[in-house]
Amino acid sequence: MKFTGPLIVAISTLSLSACGTPNASSINTDLQVATAITGPSPVATSGECSPARLTTRDAGRLNVAYSHPLAPFFVDRSPSAPVGFDVAVVNAIASGLGMDSNQVLWNKVAIKQLTAPTRQDLDLSVGRIDVNSKTDGVTLTTPYFREQQVLLARPNSSMAKVRSAPDLIGTKLGVVKGSSSDLYVKNTLVLPSTAYASSNDLKSAMRDHHVNGMIVPITDVAKTMATFTGALVVAGQFPASKDAATFALAIPTANPLITCVNNVLAGLKASGQLANLQSNWFTSGVNRTISVKE
Known part of the structure; x- marks a missing residue:
């Protein structure tokens, strides 16, 4: 089944400024392997979420757009094979949808296209899109990142x-x-x-x-x-506070793909894979919580 509306995957810097964030040279290159799909992701490949019925623009592909890459969320040293936390999340989602990283295609777009998509050749939006962002024609998924x-x-x-x-x-x-x-x-x-x-x-x-x-x-x-x-x-x-910056993916409104992506995200969280990706890219692989009562 094909979805005829605009679909976008985008990497955004809408909600945080570049000030105080790592640049590409500060990333430990050993961590770049974390971008690839290194293990099985929780899957959502039955019923409407089966690979043959996914409502992506092109069958068997996830067309991804990004804007203003900012490490360690996204580094586009190689446009066809970028690295970063957001890239790792997208690859894990693709795996959960029955695809591999070679089926994820990246496209750079203007920042205004991230939450008000105008292109018809892309699939969904991901990366630094705050859950409180104003959106036009897209619906936000469940969050994939909360600032700790x-x-x-x-x-x-x-x-x-x-x-x-x-x-x-x-x-x-x-x-x-x-x-x-x-x-x-x-x-x-x-x-x-x-x-x-x-x-x-x-x-x-x-x-x-x-x-x-x-x-x-x-x-x-x-x-x-x-x-x-x-x-x-x-x-x-430390555990994220209630008012911590929180990022989600964006999918064009009324596209059934959002249900499949939310299912995969839920599995990634439950399995601990999402937390492991975050620790690999942000805290040198340390995934240790310091307990606190709010």
């Missing part, structure tokens, strides 16, 4: 062994003033911290032992670790 806060510490320190928020009582925490991390420490952890004017100031304070732990957004981890003078480890990530 991450604790960075010195190797072999007591801070590196923290497993719950009470373990942080009496420690010296540092954050960037006015950042989502600053708000998280104040409103969710309800712990004292020192707020610095910039990321560079925070890293200097950590280097000079004025603080013994830094809390940063998960999207800033790779860049922070790559530009820090000395060694850092990811102690763990």
Whole structure:
């Protein structure tokens, strides 16, 4: 069965600015293997979601568009074979729909086409599209990413062994003033911290032992670790707060494909595969939750 309306897969930077996010050179190239489908994804290939009945523009293909690539979500060093977290998510979804990564085709589009699609040759939208974004003619899927806060510490320190928020009582925490991390420490952890004017100031304070732990957004981890003078480890990530930035995919309204994609996403979450992809691309493979009660 063919769907005759516009279908789009897009990688977007609508909701977050480039400031403070890792650039392509800061990504650990060893993690690029995480973009490929490395294991079986939860499948949704029966009934209306069987490969023969998928409502994609071209049978057996998922035509994907992206705009303004931003690492580690998306790096288009090779237009035909990009890498990044969003790419890994799309590949896992394709696998769940009975396709492999060779059947995913990438196209760069203008940013305005991400949530108000005008092209007829693409399939769905993915990447940094906030669930609160204004959309026109598309419906958002269930979320695939929620911004978490991450604790960075010195190797072999007591801070590196923290497993719950009470373990942080009496420690010296540092954050960037006015950042989502600053708000998280104040409103969710309800712990004292020192707020610095910039990321560079925070890293200097950590280097000079004025603080013994830094809390940063998960999207800033790779860049922070790559530009820090000395060694850092990811102690763990905190559960996302209720008001954390949350991203979803977008699919043209009334396209039955959204049900199939939501089924795959539910399976990826339940199996832990989505969390593993996130840890591979954002936290050097560390997938450890620091418990906290909101």
